[in-house]
């Protein structure tokens with residue numbers, strides 16, 4: 360009987376299981392060549408059933424979304440029984456665990472990172488469609504990382520093609536979505552961000568009810584409590600995002616330079632990704648070439664295939680090390696004798 364994780368042998372050392380979503384199990388692991396921690400999302404194809412296309416959608420979306428506030432996909436391993444997604448490790452847990460009414464400046468710092476990620480996603484022609492605190496993790500530097508692109512839409516007709524499938528979590532869902540009307544993913548994302556910001560500033564949800572149809576009515580009314588501690592600026596920002604009429608809702612581009620979000624920060628929010636758009640990092644190519652005894656030309660060529668194999672993972676992990684000011688080093692190969 361071979362181990363269900365035989366596909367990872369020699370590449371990753373598996374550690375504890377940290378979470379299991381519906382059809383996925385997430386384990387912490389160590390990438391052997393760098394010694395860096397990763398998270399591996401493990402899915403059983405049989406259990407996935409008709410959800411399998413959703414996973415392929417999530418994988419394709421994550422391959423195109425490289426941003427400092429989006430959980431990085433490093434490698435995909437698909438066997439006949441399982442799919443493994445090797446992901447950026449976020450040891451800080453879920454933003455959800457930090458929500459008990461943050462100070463305005465704390466909420467602003469988190470929310471600036473969320474706006475940066477969503478602006479990038481929308482510019483890339485995607486919508487997340489399941490924005491909520493459970494899908495925002497913190498890395499080892501307390502930076503936010505957006506996860507779970509299983510509902511991410513990239514309608515073939517670009518962002519203006521209307522989406523019909525109702526999805527996401529009710530308390531964060533936009534009125535047009537809970538009314539079953541067609542909707543624009545980008546507009547629904549802005550509403551969810553409004554609910555998120557409200558939760559950060561207040562410590563509870565703007566629309567909440569254990570009865571689903573009562574919850575829907577509250578969302579469609581667009582009426583919510585404004586606790587006295589909410590400043591004028593945050594009330595205005597919340598009102599511009601929690602507009603029942605999608606066309607009256609603020610767009611993410613205006614959010615980037617919204618006065619409340621700038622606060623006394625020196626500059627507007629910058630949505631551009633810190634990762635190189637084109638080309639590769641030559642220091643990383645060199646380290647891999649030396650380690651493997653191959654020419655840099657050959658290594659550069661293989662890396663630029665972006666096949667999301669072990670080489671892609673090794674490349675990205677070394678790029679991450681460089682961005683964090685850590686040494687761009689691979690561990691000496693341990694040849695297991697016998």
Ligand SMILES: CN(C)C[C@H]1CC[C@H](N2C(=O)NCc3cnc4ccc(-c5cc(Cl)c(O)c(Cl)c5)cc4c32)CC1
Pocket residue numbers: 377378379380383385397398400430446447448449450452453493494496505506507508509
């Ligand atoms: C929606 N929730 C309930 C599901 C839980 C599952 C476990 C998670 N987790 C921990 O609990 N602690 C450690 C930990 C460390 N690094 C992680 C990196 C990535 C992901 C990740 C990334 C993507 Cl893209 C994705 O789709 C999914 Cl499901 C998970 C989870 C991590 C993680 C937190 C969210």
